Amino acid sequence: MSGSESAASNRWLQGKVALVTGAARGIGLASARLLAGHGATVYLSGRRLELLEALAQEVSEQSGAVVRSLLLDVTDPASVSKAFGSIHRENKGLDVLVNNAGVLKDALIGMVGAEDMATVFGVNTFGVLHCCQYASRLMARRGGGSIVNVSSIIGVTGNAGQAVYAASKSAVIGITKSLAKELAPQNIRVNAVAPGFIDTDMARSLSPEKFQERVDSIKMKRIGTAEDVAGVILFLASPLAEYVTGQTIGVDGGMLI
Ligand code: NAI
Numbered sequence: 001m002s003g004s005e006s007a008a009s010n011r012w013l014q015g016k017v018a019l020v021t022g023a024a025r026g027i028g029l030a031s032a033r034l035l036a037g038h039g040a041t042v043y044l045s046g047r048r049l050e051l052l053e054a055l056a057q058e059v060s061e062q063s064g065a066v067v068r069s070l071l072l073d074v075t076d077p078a079s080v081s082k083a084f085g086s087i088h089r090e091n092k093g094l095d096v097l098v099n100n101a102g103v104l105k106d107a108l109i110g111m112v113g114a115e116d117m118a119t120v121f122g123v124n125t126f127g128v129l130h131c132c133q134y135a136s137r138l139m140a141r142r143g144g145g146s147i148v149n150v151s152s153i154i155g156v157t158g159n160a161g162q163a164v165y166a167a168s169k170s171a172v173i174g175i176t177k178s179l180a181k182e183l184a185p186q187n188i189r190v191n192a193v194a195p196g197f198i199d200t201d202m203a204r205s206l207s208p209e210k211f212q213e214r215v216d217s218i219k220m221k222r223i224g225t226a227e228d229v230a231g232v233i234l235f236l237a238s239p240l241a242e243y244v245t246g247q248t249i250g251v252d253g254g255m256l257i
Contacts, residue, residue, distance in 0.1 A: 012238035014039035017091045019083075021045050021074050021131060022101030024052055026200035027150060030226035031098050031233045036063035038234060040096065045072035045083060074101045074127030075119075084134035093142035096237045097135040099128045099149045099172075104202050106161050117164050124168035128175055132190075136183055144187030148236045149176050150229075151192045153252050169194075173248050180246030189245040191236045196252025198224040219254030228253075 018035045022028040023044040036042045036059050044056050044067060052069035060067035068090075072083040087094055103123045105116045128149055139145030154162050155169025173192055180190040197203055197214040203223065206214070215223050229251045235241055236249070250256050 011037075011039035012234065012240065013096065016040045016095040016237075017043075017087070017093065018096035018098065018237065019043040019045060019070070019087060019094060019131075019135070020098040020100055021072060021127070024048060024055060026202060027195065027198060027226045027229045027233075028098070028100040029055065030230040031100060032067070033059055033063070034227070034230040034234050035096065035098075035237065036060070036065040036067050038238070039065060041066040041068070041091070043068050043070045043083075043087060045070040046101070047071070047073050074099075074131060075122040077130055080130045080134060084131075084138065088138055094135055094138040095142060095145045097131060097139075097145070097147045098233055098237070099131055099147065101127055102150060102152075102202070104165055104205065106165065106206075108161050109163050112164055120164045120168050121171075124165070125171040125175075128172055132175065132179055136179070136186070136188055139183075139188045140186045145189075146237045146241070147179065147183075147188065147190045148233050149190070149192040150233075151176070151194045151248060153194050153196045153250060153256055156194050156248070156250070157256060176248060177246050184245055189236075189241070191241070191244060191246065192248040193229060193232050193236070194248050194250045194252070195229045196224055196250065196255040198226060198229055198251075200226055217255055218252070219257065222253065224251060224253055 018040040020032045023032045024046045044052050049071050056067040056069040073079040149172050151172040152169040154166045158166045176192040232251050
């Protein structure tokens with residue numbers, strides 16, 4: 001096999017259509033870049049269309065793939081319906097969904113406001129359900145697909161001061177297992193990643209003390225990168241994971257062993 005043939009065969013998502021939610025930065029953007037680098041047509045979705053348009057152009061130039069921007073607020077059923085409607089019109093289907101959009105609002109249980117509870121569940125849990133609903137219909141028409149949900153190590157272990165976030169992310173693991181069972185007959189795989197502590201704007205929103213405490217708890221003694229998580233998302237999205245469904249894979253540098 002020639003070098004170029006070998007490189008081409010390593011483009012694991014050639015000809016596939018992928019949607020990444022919350023793709024303007026962090027883990028979402030790194031995943032979108034990697035999926036596009038592996039040949040997928042990628043929809044960079046989020047709430048700030050102008051920013052997404054500029055990013056889509058940049059990612060497309062870097063990867064040579066078709067990359068589109070898409071307005072999609074995962075908490076708004078009308079926005080979700082409209083976004084999936086345009087993917088359907090443009091591609092007649094979808095192969096990969098990365099449910100990445102998420103928010104973090106830390107507070108001790110006595111201090112959590114109802115509004116924050118609703119926001120966190122609205123994005124992290126209901127957002128995942130809304131997108132899975134539409135994606136599963138489009139994937140079924142295509143004869144299968146792969147959904148990758150971004151949960152969190154906190155959804156597995158829990159954490160003081162993070163009851164709401166932990167609940168919203170544990171729910172994502174429940175969704176993953178349930179939909180894996182429900183959608184397997186349609187050849188739709190549903191898996192999750194559970195990142196540990198990853199160097200993004202979300203992690204940098206913690207106080208310096210909490211930030212250091214988290215880094216110290218990592219066995220590999222370094223914070224993870226968005227690319228560390230994107231690699232596992234690519235694996236789960238690709239044919240390499242063809243016989244893997246219902247799993248939650250930790251990406252945490254050994255935080256949880
Ligand atoms: P980030 O804050 O950089 O990115 C989150 C993205 O979600 C942003 O682009 C934001 O605009 C978008 N978003 C928020 N609400 C939205 C909505 N209603 N509709 C559409 N998009 C929306 O954070 P990061 O770190 O890249 O997080 C990505 C995912 O990884 C999240 O689900 C987060 O909970 C999860 N995660 C992150 C960890 C970390 O240490 N950074 C650890 C474990 C999980």
